[in-house]
Amino acid sequence: xxxxxxxxxxxxxxxxxxxxxxxxxxxxxxxxxxxxxxxxxxxxxxxxxxxxxxxxxxxxxxxxxxxxxxxxxxxxxxxxxxxxxxxxxxxxxxxxxxxxxxxxxxxxxxxxxxxxxxxxxxxxxxxxxxxxxxxxxxxxxxxxxxxxxxxxxxxxxxxxxxxxxxxxxxxxxxxxxxxxxxxxxxxxxxxxxxxxxxxxxxxxxxxxxxxxxxxxxxxxxxxxxxxxxxxxxxxxxxxxxxxxxxxxxxxxxxxxxxxxxxxxxxxxxxxxxxxxxxxxxxxxxxxxxxxxxxxxxxxxxxxxxxxxxxxxx
Amino acid sequence: xxxxxxxxxxxxxxxxxxxxxxxxxxxxxxxxxxxxxxxxxxxxxxxxxxxxxxxxxxxxxxxxxxxxxxxxxxxxxxxxxxxxxxxxxxxxxxxxxxxxxxxxxxxxxxxxxxxxxxxxxxxxxxxxxxxxxxxxxxxxxxxxxxxxxxxxxxxxxxxxxxxxxxxxxxxxxxxxxxxxxxxxxxxxxxxxxxxxxxxxxxxxxxxxxxxxxxxxxxxxxxxxxxxxxxxxxxxxxxxxxxxxxxxxxxxxxxxxxxxxxxxxxxxxxxxxxxxxxx
Numbered sequence: 001x002x003x004x005x006x007x008x009x010x011x012x013x014x015x016x017x018x019x020x021x022x023x024x025x026x027x028x029x030x031x032x033x034x035x036x037x038x039x040x041x042x043x044x045x046x047x048x049x050x051x052x053x054x055x056x057x058x059x060x061x062x063x064x065x066x067x068x069x070x071x072x073x074x075x076x077x078x079x080x081x082x083x084x085x086x087x088x089x090x091x092x093x094x095x096x097x098x099x100x101x102x103x104x105x106x107x108x109x110x111x112x113x114x115x116x117x118x119x120x121x122x123x124x125x126x127x128x129x130x131x132x133x134x135x136x137x138x139x140x141x142x143x144x145x146x147x148x149x150x151x152x153x154x155x156x157x158x159x160x161x162x163x164x165x166x167x168x169x170x171x172x173x174x175x176x177x178x179x180x181x182x183x184x185x186x187x188x189x190x191x192x193x194x195x196x197x198x199x200x201x202x203x204x205x206x207x208x209x210x211x212x213x214x215x216x217x218x219x220x221x222x223x224x225x226x227x228x229x230x231x232x233x234x235x236x237x238x239x240x241x242x243x244x245x246x247x248x249x250x251x252x253x254x255x256x257x258x259x260x261x262x263x264x265x266x267x268x269x270x271x272x273x274x275x276x277x278x279x280x281x282x283x284x285x286x287x288x289x290x291x292x293x294x295x296x297x298x299x300x301x302x303x304x305x306x307x308x309x310x311x312x313x
Numbered sequence: 314x315x316x317x318x319x320x321x322x323x324x325x326x327x328x329x330x331x332x333x334x335x336x337x338x339x340x341x342x343x344x345x346x347x348x349x350x351x352x353x354x355x356x357x358x359x360x361x362x363x364x365x366x367x368x369x370x371x372x373x374x375x376x377x378x379x380x381x382x383x384x385x386x387x388x389x390x391x392x393x394x395x396x397x398x399x400x401x402x403x404x405x406x407x408x409x410x411x412x413x414x415x416x417x418x419x420x421x422x423x424x425x426x427x428x429x430x431x432x433x434x435x436x437x438x439x440x441x442x443x444x445x446x447x448x449x450x451x452x453x454x455x456x457x458x459x460x461x462x463x464x465x466x467x468x469x470x471x472x473x474x475x476x477x478x479x480x481x482x483x484x485x486x487x488x489x490x491x492x493x494x495x496x497x498x499x500x501x502x503x504x505x506x507x508x509x510x511x512x513x514x515x516x517x518x519x520x521x522x523x524x525x526x527x528x529x530x531x532x533x534x535x536x537x538x539x540x541x542x543x544x545x546x547x548x549x550x551x552x553x554x555x556x557x558x559x560x561x562x563x564x565x566x567x568x569x570x571x572x573x574x575x576x577x578x579x580x581x582x583x584x585x586x587x588x589x590x591x
Contacts, residue, residue, distance in 0.1 A: 015429060015432070018429050019429055019430075019432070019433060022429070022430070023441055026441060026442060026445060137570065137573055137574070137577070138570065140573060141517070141566050141567075141569040141570040141573050142566050142569075143521055143524060143525070143544075143562060143565050143566060143569070144521075144525070145524075145525055145528050145529075145544065146544050146558065146562030146565065146566070149544065149547075149548060149551060149558050149559075149562070150559070150562070152551060153551050153552070153555055153558075153559070157551060157552040157555075164552075247432065247433065247434045248434045248435070248436075250434065251433075251434025251435065251436045251437040252434070252436060254436065254437065254440065255436065255525055255528075255529065258529065259548070269440075270440075270529060273440060273443070273444040273529075273531060274530065274531075276444065281440075281441060281444055285433075285437070285441065288433065288434070288437060289432075289433065292432045292433060292434075293432070296432070
């Protein structure tokens with residue numbers, strides 16, 4: 001177990017390195033000169049050349065890569081072309097708000113999706129089942145960015161229950177949490193449908209097993225059979241899906257943050273994309289790659305906690 | 314034919330097919346005729362609400378007829394969805410089958426690339442690539458296409474590995490069949506049902522991702538009335554003119570719903586074991 005953990009921890013930076021390298025080369029090889037964009041429409045060729053030297057864009061790509069990688073390790077993630085300030089602090093100060101948003105979105109999706117999926121599986125082919133699985137297809141078909149707008153329209157503009165966009169001061173103030181509700185719903189609800197479908201399938205499969213029949217025939221109470229014997233065994237595929245979807249939620253947050261003007265990394269990165277602010281986009285990718293790898297590791301460790309049969313030797 | 318009849322028997326499949334036919338119908342209609350010129354700006358007719366005579370779905374901030382714009386824009390959604398599905402299937406299947414069949418270093422390299430990139434969220438990869446390209450149709454196709462092939466490659470590779478050890482493939486090889494014949498005649502034919510299921514489930518995702526890119530302003534550009542662009546155009550007027558974003562989004566949702574219905578029905582038909590897992 002510990003050996004496995006150590007091995008995983010050692011491969012962690014390698015995977016991050018590969019992802020980051022792919023992103024770097026994709027962004028450099030494809031045409032588009034950031035120096036021209038920074039300089040603006042009235043710059044002379046000399047001024048553009050000057051900027052290229054300052055940002056190191058005049059050097060060959062492989063040299064840029066080596067110096068970029070070295071700087072990355074030192075914590076110097078380059079300068080944002082837009083704000084002319086270091087990238088790492090710019091992203092780091094926005095990271096908590098993104099994590100808060102996706103965190104709440106995740107909680108919402110699980111709290112709605114898993115219990116509904118359990119109910120649908122236990123009462124398979126009942127009205128509850130048909131209704132929840134049918135509505136799941138609806139939720140999976142909704143364009144997330146459009147759904148976000150509809151939420152704004154209904155709950156902020158028409159009913160005036162919640163603020164339409166922006167955020168409050170601090171992290172856990174009432175004002176900030178009120179701003180958080182709508183974007184978190186916009187992220188969480190479509191995923192709730194996925195967890196619903198998945199929980200239902202996973203549980204249905206387990207409920208057919210012999211040991212569940214044994215549990216029923218022993219006369220164990222309903223709650224004990226469903227939650228202790230069945231759901232526990234159905235959790236493995238659910239957690240696998242969870243591990244795959246958490247990074248996706250963070251990715252989806254890019255769009256949702258943009259719509260709700262939520263001051264996380266996402267809204268900042270979209271701005272950076274418009275302005276071809278390479279270093280910011282790359283920095284965002286590095287953080288995301290690290291989050292993906294950490295999520296995978298946590299999921300693997302969760303397997304062991306849930307199912308003692310799995311031991312990583 | 315028999316399969317199509319069975320597909321029509323399932324309520325889900327039937328409603329999906331009829332919905333899709335409706336969308337195909339309005340797309341074809343939109344190629345030849347729209348109630349008004351979708352690009353004509355008329356400041357006398359700004360923000361007319363839905364139900365105004367002559368403008369069933371109302372008009373936008375520049376007085377353009379929303380219904381005409383939606384009808385005209387349908388072609389982009391179909392074009393993008395179909396092209397992306399085609400590109401992804403082709404590239405993914407070729408890579409996957411060759412990996413599974415040839416194996417060795419080539420297989421290892423492609424598989425590692427798959428593992429690493431599959432960990433990243435689709436939309437983020439698409440965003441990164443779209444950043445580097447000039448916004449437009451090509452940039453959408455490249456950036457969304459760059460994520461789509463991976464699922465097909467993984468599927469085709471796994472299936473190829475499974476089938477290539479089968480007795481009938483061994484037999485064909487013993488008879489002296491060439492590799493090309495084995496791949497096309499024996500392996501591809503057996504993989505096809507799984508690929509069809511994946512296409513039907515992938516197409517809606519591709520359309521949604523492409524629309525999201527246009528919505529963010531890095532896909533198709535205004536004044537092209539692609540549905541993602543239309544939704545984004547209405548964003549600023551959400552409070553005063555709710556219909557500009559609402560109707561295109563509703564259309565997009567119904568189209569995706571139709572495709573998902575068909576995908577689900579196809580999956581039940583061709584491979585019931587996968588129910589709920591895909």
